[in-house]
Amino acid sequence: MTCTRDHVEGIERIVVIHDFATPEGGAGVLAIQAVQEYRRLGIPVTYFAGATDGACEGLEGVDLVGLHANRLLDTSPALAMMQGIHNRAAHNSLKRWIASHDTENTVYHLHNWSQILSPAIFAALADVENRLVVTCHDFFNICPNGGLTDFSRAQPCNFKPLSLRCLASQCDRRSGLHKMWRVARQVHLNRLARPVRSKATFTFLHDRMRTKFEDNGFCAHRMVTIPNPVEPWSRSRILAEQNREFLFVGRLGSDKGADLAAAACIQAGVPLTLVGEGELEGHLRQAGGELRLAGWCNRTEILEHARRARALIVPSRVVEPFGLVILEAAMSGLPVIVSERAYLAGDCERLGFGQAFDPAETRSLTELVKKIATDDATVAQMSSKGFVRASELASSAAEWSERYIGLFRNAIAKRQMA
Known part of the structure; x- marks a missing residue:
């Protein structure tokens, strides 16, 4: 009604x-x-x-x-x-x-x-x-x-x-x-x-x-x-399986795990775009690898980055009661790699568009990034499921x-x- x-x-x-x-x-x-x-x-x-x-x-x-x-x-x-x-x-x-x-x-x-x-x-x-x-x-x-x-x-x-x-x-x-x-x-x-x-x-x-x-x-x-x-960033499914970059959207702080996302992508040898500002910005600029710091972005600018993304990484070390970006990304067709400390983590796995990890086990995030980076079929399946079903959580x-x-x-x- x-x-x-x-x-x-x-x-x-x-x-x-x-x-x-x-x-x-x-x-x-x-x-x-x-x-x-x-x-x-x-x-x-x-x-x-x-x-x-x-x-x-x-x-x-x-x-x-x-x-x-x-x-x-x-x-x-x-x-x-x-x-x-x-x-x-x-x-x-x-x-x-x-x-x-x-x-x-x-x-x-x-x-x-x-x-x-x-x-x-x-x-x-x-x-x-x-x-x-x-x-x-x-x-x-x-x-x-x-x-x-x-x-x-x-x-x-x-x-x-x-x-x-x-x-x-x-x-x-x-x-x-x-x-x-x-x-x-x-x-x-x-x-x-x-x-x-x-x-x-x-x-x-x-x-x-x-x-x-x-x-x-x-x-x-x-x-x-x-x-x-929740409003998706994109009304049409992002063809994530055709992309190579990974995406982080949020405050560049240790509690949000921006450093975890950067370290995992560097170790996996894949590019990462970080959207946001925060106290780790200087550290991340010196971290090496294929990191791109985009700074604060409006929704239109986030969409431009999302269209080039293969998956969103949400590596919070702390409790996330909701995690708006998780569903904004998933509803747009981006698979999500999400910390198990986010309350939506179990829902994302249950509906098939996300994979959860323990942020205290940094190796597990690196392995997930490597898997997502190389498995086009899994990425396409997760992308489609998120585009169709993520809205059930919002x-x-x-x-x-x-x-x-x-x-x-x-x-x-x-x-x-x-």
């Missing part, structure tokens, strides 16, 4: 809340896409952002409100420490908007809060939480560092968040002091968001992500899995917005019945 105006009747306005008014990162892209889908259905939208300067083109016709703040990393350490735990300006601004504009048929869609808005945003939303949907793009709603990851060793962390073992672990990207600050923020978040008693609905990108939340003590009353919407934009509209309508109906 496709949403029509009849299906959204009763929703007077949707307030989308996110750190940024620009499509920064996967969460930012989806926050802006949510606005566009809601507007396509004719629903008035207010977009509340921590940083409203330089708002992107996708917000035309939207009531844009919020702050002119900078991300925490771009402010002084002292100010970042205070505002990161409780951004009073964000709380007061949203609280005032709700007091002046809220109605019984206004609903709220919260995306990310960790870079500007802070846990304070949950306190501002407390009075309307029965009409609030929170999309968990990452693990910040349960984990101090947001990744259920030991970033100091670039591997998943299995300690229960805020347990004694968690507190004793130096898992932060930066320092032990920063970890202590993150712990303080998590304690404050738990006090304000109170997931055990919250009337909000929390959504997750994959069933394994939801299970991970539950296994770590997150027990909100309303929890729903809604896969991300939502279309219309399906995705329809699921959220259903959640909003249910929240309004329950409010009216109460």
Whole structure:
């Protein structure tokens, strides 16, 4: 069923809340896409952002409100420490908007809060939480560092968040002091968001992500899995079996495994194009082999690289709750070589368009690259299966917005019945 105006009747306005008014990162892209889908259905939208300067083109016709703040990393350490735990300006601004504009048929869609808005945003939303949907793009709603990851060793962390073992672990990207600050923020978040008693609905990108939340003590009353919407890079199948190059798309960091992809391709003697920017860029430029660093690319530029690719390598050392590029590539006809730490890895193998490996076993990635580089028949088969079946793991934009509209309508109906 496709949403029509009849299906959204009763929703007077949707307030989308996110750190940024620009499509920064996967969460930012989806926050802006949510606005566009809601507007396509004719629903008035207010977009509340921590940083409203330089708002992107996708917000035309939207009531844009919020702050002119900078991300925490771009402010002084002292100010970042205070505002990161409780951004009073964000709380007061949203609280005032709700007091002046809220109605019984206004609903709220919260995306990310960790870079500007802070846990304070949950306190501002407390009075309307029965009409609030929170999309968990990452693990910040349960984990101090947001990744259920030991970033100091670039591997998943299995300690229960805020347990004694968690507190004793130096898992932060930066320092032990920063970890202590993150712990303080998590304690404050738990006090304000109170997931055990919250009337909000929390959504997750994959069933394994939801299970991970539950296994770590997150027990909100309303929890729903809604896969991300995915658009392929190419609408026609890329003939991967005719290509020689391999492709990496993502941040050039050790957690994303850019160095693993480079090392495997150098050892296998095949070319690799790396799309993205990050701290490993200098190292990769000196690595030798047939590496080409393309820098940041828009979707049109990514497609040009993808058309020359034989497979996409996604070698993350850390947990990937969804992995948008995995399906963007597979739906375009590119086989994927994917870290088993990505929640989609098992799905890719099950549907026949991907092969998984353990990023701790670097030799296994090299052997997979060698196999894909020389086996045209397998590559053609994987390419065809991805082009046909990868969409089963994602939502279309219309399906995705329809699921959220259903959640909003249910929240309004329950409010009216109460």
